[in-house]
Structure formats: C-alpha cells, structure tokens
Amino acid sequence: xxxxxxxxxxxxxxxxxxxxxxxxxxxxxxxxxxxxxxxxxxxxxxxxxxxxxxxxxxxxxxxxxxxxxxxxxxxxxxxxxxxxxxxxxxxxxxxxxxxxxxxxxxxxxxxxxxxxx
Numbered sequence: 166x167x168x169x170x171x172x173x174x175x176x177x178x179x180x181x182x183x184x185x186x187x188x189x190x191x192x193x194x195x196x197x198x199x200x201x202x203x204x205x206x207x208x209x210x211x212x213x214x215x216x217x218x219x220x221x222x223x224x225x226x227x228x229x230x231x232x233x234x235x236x237x238x239x240x241x242x243x244x245x246x247x248x249x250x251x252x253x254x255x256x257x258x259x260x261x262x263x264x265x266x267x268x269x270x271x272x273x274x275x276x277x278x279x280x281x282x
Contacts, residue, residue: 166240167227167256174217175256177238179229181212187231190214194227194253203230222260226253 168176177192184190190206196218206214206229226247229236237244241254 167238167242167254169258170217173222173258174219175225175258176215176217177206177227177229177256178209178215179206179213179231181209184214184231185212187214189230189232191230192216192218192227193230193235194225194256196220196225196227220258222258225256225258227256228253 166178166180168178170176179190192204192206193201194204195201196204197220204216204218206216209215226245227238227241229238237252238254242257243255244252245255247253
C-alpha cells in the first residue's frame with residue numbers, strides 16, 4: 166500500500182498477512198534520479214513492513230521485493246509498464262503538502278517519469 170502523509174511524504178507498507186514469513190522486504194524504484202534503488206523496509210511491531218520517502222512531487226514506478234521475489238502493490242495508485250516492459254506499481258506524489266490548518270499549500274509543479282525520456 167502507498168499513502169500520502171500529511172507532510173507530503175510517501176508511505177509504503179505491506180501487511181503482516183502478505184509477508185508472514187518474510188526475512189527481507191525491499192522497495193525497488195527510481196526515487197532519486199534514474200537509477201533503480203533498493204530501499205529496505207522496516208518490520209513493524211505488528212509484523213508488517215514500512216518505509217517513508219520524502220520525494221519531490223511526481224510519478225514514481227516501484228515494486229516490492231520480498232525475499233528476492235518481485236511483487237506489485239495491489240493498492241498502488243495504478244500500474245504502468247516500466248522501462249523493462251513489465252508492469253510496475255505507480256505512486257503519485259501531488260504538488261502540495263498539507264498546511265497547519267489542514268488545507269493544501271502549493272509546491273512546484275510535479276516531475277514525471279516520462280519527462281526524462
């Protein structure tokens with residue numbers, strides 16, 4: 166699952182029911198430039214896995230890797246073909262963050278994965 170936190174960060178998580186026996190869960194995607202990163206998720210007290218990323222507004226393609234096995238996120242903001250032609254999960258970070266009063270405040274225009282092509 167991917168959620169947008171009130172401060173604009175993207176929160177990625179997998180429930181314990183999806184990863185009961187997992188030893189390692191990684192988030193795989195290009196979050197800071199055009200090279201793939203493998204970011205480890207931390208195990209929660211409930212047995213799930215989570216990580217939060219502070220990234221600029223835009224679209225991000227990602228997958229989870231659970232003990233070396235690639236998995237798509239069924240609760241992503243959609244799916245798109247990645248550079249390898251296979252489906253990838255999609256996360257969208259809008260160009261705003263929540264202000265103190267709970268209303269959006271503007272940020273610069275988002276960048277898109279497609280913009281770099």
